[in-house]
Every structure is written in C-alpha cells, then in structure tokens.
Amino acid sequence: xxxxxxxxxxxxxxxxxPGDRAAAEDxxxxxxxxxxxxxxHEFLWFENPxxxxxxxxxxxxxxxxxxPAEPLKRTRIGEVREKLMAxxxxxxxxxxxxxxxxxxxxxxxxxxxxxxxxxxxxKAPEVEAMKKRLYQLTLTWTGLSDSIICQAIGVDGGPxxxxxxxxxxxxxxxxxxxxxxxxxxESGAAxxxxxxxxxxxxxxNCFNWWAYEGAALICARHISSVRDAEGRWHNTTGxxxxxxxxxxxYAIEGRAVPPRWIQEPxxxxxxxxxxxxxxxxxxxxxxxxxxxxxxxLRGLRGCVRLDSPLLREVLPSDPAARIERFRSYSxxxxxxxxxxxxxxEAVWRELQAIGPRVRQDPYAADALAVATETMxxxxxxxxxxxxxxxxxxxxxxTEGGSLDEAQLSLQEVxxxxxxxxxxxxxxxxxEAIERMRAEAGPKLMEQLQEVTALPRNYEIRALGAPPGDIxxxxxxxxxxxxxxxxSLRTFxxxxxxxxxxxxxxxxxxxxxxxxxxLVVDPLRPSWISEPGRxxxxxxxxxxxxxxxxxxxxxxxxxxxxxxxxxxEPHDLLFVxxxxxxxxxxxxxxxxxKPALPKEVEILxxxxxxx
Numbered sequence: 001x002x003x004x005x006x007x008x009x010x011x012x013x014x015x016x017x018p019g020d021r022a023a024a025e026d027x028x029x030x031x032x033x034x035x036x037x038x039x040x041h042e043f044l045w046f047e048n049p050x051x052x053x054x055x056x057x058x059x060x061x062x063x064x065x066x067x068p069a070e071p072l073k074r075t076r077i078g079e080v081r082e083k084l085m086a087x088x089x090x091x092x093x094x095x096x097x098x099x100x101x102x103x104x105x106x107x108x109x110x111x112x113x114x115x116x117x118x119x120x121x122x123k124a125p126e127v128e129a130m131k132k133r134l135y136q137l138t139l140t141w142t143g144l145s146d147s148i149i150c151q152a153i154g155v156d157g158g159p160x161x162x163x164x165x166x167x168x169x170x171x172x173x174x175x176x177x178x179x180x181x182x183x184x185x186e187s188g189a190a191x192x193x194x195x196x197x198x199x200x201x202x203x204x205n206c207f208n209w210w211a212y213e214g215a216a217l218i219c220a221r222h223i224s225s226v227r228d229a230e231g232r233w234h235n236t237t238g239x240x241x242x243x244x245x246x247x248x249x250y251a252i253e254g255r256a257v258p259p260r261w262i263q264e265p266x267x268x269x270x271x272x273x274x275x276x277x278x279x280x281x282x283x284x285x286x287x288x289x290x291x292x293x294x295x296x297l298r299g300l301r302g303c304v305r306l307d308s309p310l311l312r313e314v315l316p317s318d319p320a321a322r323i324e325r326f327r328s329y330s331x332x333x334x335x336x337x338x339x340x341x342x343x344x345e346a347v348w349r350e351l352q353a354i355g356p357r358v359r360q361d362p363y364a365a366d367a368l369a370v371a372t373e374t375m376x377x378x379x380x381x382x383x384x385x386x387x388x389x390x391x392x393x394x395x396x397x398t399e400g401g402s403l404d405e406a407q408l409s410l411q412e413v414x415x416x417x418x419x420x421x422x423x424x425x426x427x428x429x430x431e432a433i434e435r436m437r438a439e440a441g442p443k444l445m446e447q448l449q450e451v452t453a454l455p456r457n458y459e460i461r462a463l464g465a466p467p468g469d470i471x472x473x474x475x476x477x478x479x480x481x482x483x484x485x486x487s488l489r490t491f492x493x494x495x496x497x498x499x500x501x502x503x504x505x506x507x508x509x510x511x512x513x514x515x516x517x518l519v520v521d522p523l524r525p526s527w528i529s530e531p532g533r534x535x536x537x538x539x540x541x542x543x544x545x546x547x548x549x550x551x552x553x554x555x556x557x558x559x560x561x562x563x564x565x566x567x568e569p570h571d572l573l574f575v576x577x578x579x580x581x582x583x584x585x586x587x588x589x590x591x592x593k594p595a596l597p598k599e600v601e602i603l604x605x606x607x608x609x610x
Contacts, residue, residue, distance in 0.1 A: 040215050
C-alpha cells in the first residue's frame with residue numbers, strides 16, 4: 001500500500017491531469033468546516049497560476065497599482081477583475097472585496113486539528129523514507145521560482161515559488177506530510193473522515209487555492225508537461241508545463257526562461273542571456289549553444305579595438321568643452337542637432353539601433369555629443385531636486401550617518417546576544433546558542449570597535465563630481481570586462497555619481513510605498529563581479545534598509561549607446577530609467593500610486609526634458 005500511496009503523490013507532483021473539480025471543492029468545504037469556518041459561497045476557478053495569483057493580489061489588503069506601467073499587465077488586470085465580478089454576480093469592482101471578504105488562509109493555517117491515534121506510525125522508517133523521496137521530487141519545482149514565474153504569479157514579481165503555491169494550507173505541512181497522512185487514512189490508522197482528508201482531496205485535484213470568507217479562489221491543475229531524462233522541466237519547442245487555457249511555463253533544464261527564448265530562438269542575443277541570474281544564464285547558454293555564446297561574447301569584449309580615437313581620449317568633464325571637442329573632430333553632428341531640436345527619445349532609439357558601430361567613426365562624435373547633452377540635463381535636474389529636498393527638510397544619508405547606524409545595529413545585536421534565555425529552554429537549543437555566542441561575540445566586539453573608531457563625515461554629498469582619474473578607471477574596466485555603454489560612460493565622466501538616499505516622513509516610505517530614490521553609485525572597478533556585473537545601486541528595499549535582493553546593475557560588455565538596467569522592475573535601458581526617475585521627482589517608487597504626496601509634485605515640477 002505504501003508504494004501505491006507514493007506513486008499517487010508522485011503523480012500529484014509531476015503528472016499532468018485535469019483533476020476532479022467537484023472533489024477539490026468538497027475538500028475545501030471540509031477544510032473550512034474543520035477550522036470552524038462557514039463554507040464559502042462561491043468557488044472561483046482560474047485556468048492558470050498567473051491569473052489566479054493576480055486575482056489574489058487584487059483582493060489583497062494592499063493591492064497592486066491601479067495603473068501599472070506595462071499595457072499587457074493593465075489588460076490582464078482588467079480581464080481578471082471582470083472574471084471576479086462575473087463569478088460573484090456584481091457589476092462594479094468596488095463591490096467585489098466586500099462580497100468576497102477578507103482572506104482567511106492564515107486563520108485556516110493556524111488551526112491545530114487533532115491528529116489521530118497512531119501518529120507514531122508517521123515516524124516509521126519506511127514512511128520517513130517515502131517522505132524523503134517525495135521531497136526530492138518537489139525540488140523539480142524550485143527551478144521555476146525566478147523572476148519570470150514570480151511575475152506570472154503576482155504583478156510585482158514578489159518572491160513566490162510555484163511549488164510553494166502547490167503546498168496546501170496547513171502551516172509547516174508539505175506534500176510529503178500529506179502523503180504520509182494519506183497513508184495513515186488509507187491504512188485505517190486514522191478515520192476516513194479526518195479533517196486532513198479535505199487538504200488531501202484539494203491537493204490531488206487543483207494546483208493551488210486561496211481561502212476567503214465568502215469564496216475560495218482555485219487554480220486548475222496543469223494538463224501537459226515535458227521533462228528531460230533527468231526529470232527536469234525541459235522543452236525547446238514549446239511550454240514545459242501547460243495549463244487548460246493554453247498558458248504555459250517555458251523551461252530549459254528545470255529553469256524557467258522567457259517564452260521568447262523558445263518561441264523565437266533565432267532572435268535571442270548574447271545580451272539577453274549574459275545578464276541573467278546565474279542559473280537562468282546557464283539555461284540560456286544551453287539553449288544558445290556554449291561554444292557560440294563564448295565566441296560571440298569574446299567578440300563583444302574585443303570590439304573596443306575598433307573604437308573611435310575619441311573614446312581613448314581623456315575628455316573634459318565640462319559639457320561645453322566636450323561638445324567643442326566633438327565639433328572639432330567631426331564638424332557635422334546631425335543627430336546632436338536633432339536632439340537639441342527636440343527629437344530626444346527618437347535620437348536615442350536610432351543610436352541604440354546602430355549597435356556596436358556607434359562606438360566607431362563616423363558615429364562616435366555624434367553619439368558622445370548626444371550623451372553629453374543628456375547627462376548635462378541630468379545634472380541640472382539633480383541639482384534642482386537636491387535644492388528642493390533641502391528646502392523640504394529631507395535628511396540625506398551621509399557617510400557619518402551610515403557609520404552611526406552601523407554602530408547602533410552592532411550594539412543592538414550584542415544586546416540581543418546577551419539576553420538571558422528562558423529557564424525552560426531545551427538543553428540542545430541552549431547549547432547551540434551558547435556556541436554561537438562564543439564564536440560570534442569576539443567578532444562582533446571587534447567590528448564594533450572598528451566602526452566606533454572610524455572618523456565621521458556628515459557632509460551632504462548627493463551629487464559627486466567625476467574623480468580626476470575617471471578616464472583611467474573606465475579604461476581599467478573596459479580592458480577587463482569589455483565596453484561600457486556610452487550612456488553610463490558619459491554619466492561617469494560628466495556627473496560622477498548621484499544619490500538621493502535619505503529620509504522624509506512623507507515620500508521616502510509612506511503608506512506602504514517605498515520611494516526607491518534615484519541612486520547611481522561611483523564607478524569602482526574593483527567592485528565589479530563576474531561575469532561583468534556593474535552594480536549602480538541597491539534595490540528599492542535595500543535602499544530603505546529592509547532585506548532586499550540583487551541591486552540594479554548593468555552587465556558588461558555593453559558596446560552600444562545604452563544598456564539594460566537589470567533587476568530594476570521596469571526592465572528599462574539606463575537613460576529611460578533616468579527619465580522615469582525624474583518623472584517622479586527622483587523617487588520612481590511612486591509611479592502609478594493613486595495618492596501622490598505633494599512633495600513629489602514639488603520635486604518633479606519644471607524639470608528639463610532629456
């Protein structure tokens with residue numbers, strides 16, 4: 001019997017089949033009753049996890065923005081709203097959340113239902129062995145938890161994992177646990193009507209579900225899948241996992257990839273692959289071809305040999321002097337003249353379309369002139385915003401202030417480490433904590449002494465001038481990693497660095513919105529990590545001193561006019577990101593938010609277009 005149970009749950013985890021929707025609904029009803037909740041009035045089925053997850057986000061306490069930037073997401077939001085309204089029979093969105101009621105998933109997950117006599121059988125070696133084998137199978141889903149799938153499940157690409165979404169409600173309970181409970185019920189060690197029966201039946205017959213007082217949101221199971229000989233989700237010709245409405249997850253060697261990589265493989269470029277997180281990058285290389293990828297990457301890194309002599313000169317930082325030099329090198333600058341006449345975005349698009357040749361004559365002088373004027377306007381806007389921030393009482397982060405915060409944090413950690421443990425603390429835990437204290441205590445004290453002794457500089461340095469050796473720093477970076485995009489290279493030469501890090505009660509972090517201040521850190525050649533990842537700033541959460549993710553970065557080589565800013569949620573080129581940031585007064589986290597603080601309106605008023 002145990003082998004049959006294991007086979008059943010292998011199928012639940014991996015095999016495509018539609019599931020019995022009525023059985024899933026019955027299981028959810030039983031789960032509600034077991035938790036002491038009234039059964040839901042409606043069961044709202046969705047045909048893929050993207051739309052089901054989006055529905056749950058739209059019903060959340062803090063839903064996503066009313067008007068996200070991407071037209072595709074706006075359309076999807078409208079479609080999911082229509083489905084929710086039709087499902088409960090209302091004709092306006094404002095009536096949906098009151099009808100469906102609050103989410104009670106947490107309430108259900110906190111229930112402590114009595115297990116059953118025979119719980120000891122759960123610890124039997126053969127049951128534990130089954131659970132371990134099933135756990136290994138669950139890992140086949142973990143390769144799908146990157147940003148592509150996160151963005152499919154939720155609008156903002158928050159941290160979510162498809163396997164996590166499959167795990168039923170009971171906190172701390174995995175598919176492996178449910179398989180063991182299923183065995184207990186089937187073997188008679190627990191009654192057939194045990195409350196866990198509901199969770200088991202739901203897990204068998206749907207992909208995942210969310211509980212609300214008035215309704216349950218349910219996602220249909222996947223109905224097709226393709227895996228390789230190692231059991232990983234893998235399909236080079238279509239979706240690796242397909243859902244009833246045709247939506248699918250594209251994956252190579254167990255790692256989700258952008259659909260375009262499979263649908264239009266000939267259009268995939270080195271740049272598409274090279275900047276991805278490492279596991280996804282490896283999947284892209286496998287699709288692109290390892291030898292071809294290395295050959296094409298070497299070609300991009302080596303294209304500096306064809307650069308215009310202008311790119312090897314030490315150019316002045318003053319924009320007027322730079323333009324004069326470009327005119328002396330090439331008297332005709334048609335794209336620059338068009339830029340000055342107002343064709344700003346069109347000129348940048350044309351220069352970007354030229355590709356690596358933009359660094360060569362006859363394009364280089366024109367491209368550098370456009371980039372110089374652009375960054376001169378960026379500096380002008382930055383100075384205006386910085387002055388307004390000072391007038392608004394903004395508290396800029398300073399080097400000294402950051403050291404003070406680090407000192408306080410270390411002191412808090414040491415105080416927490418010295419806290420007396422409760423008398424009833426289990427001996428093994430007590431021993432482990434004491435070992436950690438013994439190992440970490442001296443290191444913490446050493447760090448605290450070092451930070452305390454460092455000199456403090458509280459000068460506001462929001463806009464730093466380019467260092468005198470910036471040309472040498474750029475040369476060092478390009479010799480090792482390949483070309484910088486002309487946009488970022490010119491920013492370093494004209495602006496230097498920019499940071500609006502700091503705090504204000506109304507707009508840096510207010511009402512659940514993180515302002516995501518505009519930051520472009522100084523060029524630091526020694527900080528660039530393989531495979532050529534040049535970080536410009538932390539992500540929004542890290543800027544607000546929360547635990548965040550990877551920072552906003554550009555990946556080298558980038559032998560073009562501009563380059564993609566990786567990990568920034570809008571997926572923009574660097575100059576387009578600067579435009580977005582200034583559109584929101586230097587705090588692009590406010591984009592699309594319905595209630596805009598008056599300070600943001602003040603900050604963004606009258607800025608020059610670039």
